[in-house]
Amino acid sequence: MSITGAANGDAEVSGLPPPGGHPTAGAPPTVERVPPLRTVRATAYVTPLREGGSLPALMEADDDGIYVTKFRGAGQGTASLVAEVIVAGVAARLGVRVPELVVVDLDEAIAPREADEEVQDLLRASTGTNLGMDYLPGSTGYDGRGSWTPDVDDAVRVLWLDAFTGNVDRTWRNPNLLVWHRRLWAIDHGSALVFQHAWPDPATWAGRVYDLGRHVLLPVAERFGASAWAALDAELAARLDPATVREVVEAVPGEWLLAMNSARSREQAARDAGDPVPSAADWRERYVSQLLARLTGERPWRDGLLP
DSSP states (O other): OOOOOSSSSSOOOOTOOOOEEEEESSOOOOOOOOOEEEEEEEEEEEEEEETSTTTOOEEEEEEEEEEEEEESSSSSTHHHHHHHHHHHHHHHHTTTOOOOEEEEEOOOOGGGGOOHHHHHHHHHOEEEEEEEEEEOBBEOOOSSSSSSSOOHHHHHHHHHHHHHHHHHOBSSSOEEEEEEETTTEEEOTTTTGGGGGGGOOOHHHHHHOOTTTBBBTTTHHHHHHHHHHHHHHHHHHHHSSSSHHHHHHHTHHHHHHSSSHHHHHHHHHHHHHHHHOOOHHHHHHHHHHHEEEHHHHTTTTTTOOOO
């Protein structure tokens, strides 16, 4: 899904509004820590964004902001929200620009105000906490076809992020990239981390290679030299140490972890067998194990990524 138009702040990376004004020139920013998500209260449903199959929408909130909101009651449930938070947290550590993410608290009183019955049903099913993405004013979608070209360093960081997180949803047909203040911003990562739908052994997903041949940024990234690629690969991998990965996963609301379809199935199986029901902390450890396994060893997921 490509979303263009507006947002509230000028945050360079998720959760970190700059000290005033628009993005500055220079290398992509990085963060020393991943802050917890802010919580805002939805005050109005503005308009649906029909580009996405999960029916995201623009919502106004009590901080006077407007957010692209993804709902827990949509088809993929909270698993896609979990992926959004984790990948955005990783992106922030890698210097990839992502809009600020927030928790959007949705009151049941908002649903009856909407005339569309499908929207009403979605809002009722999503009462409680949902995911909001800062809506960037004046942004445009990037598809590689215009005269503007992103900085090659920005492009290769996004490519590395997508290879690491298994995000295949950044093609020419669905770039999921915005240009804002002549900078590249990455959005929509709910399709990444596909392991969370089946939970294979960490070694299995660690060795899985994704086809990035149709990646929209590949033509830009190909301008990066082999020695530069090797240096950047080492740099980015080093940024994702175990403490950082745990911090990133810790930012996910525990209730979203426990509400995932896989978690609910596991809970029922545990109860039927008389076994302990996995806690949010247990699910966090499973994510950490999968991500750390992908950072160790030969890292075959880099095949086709490095020249």
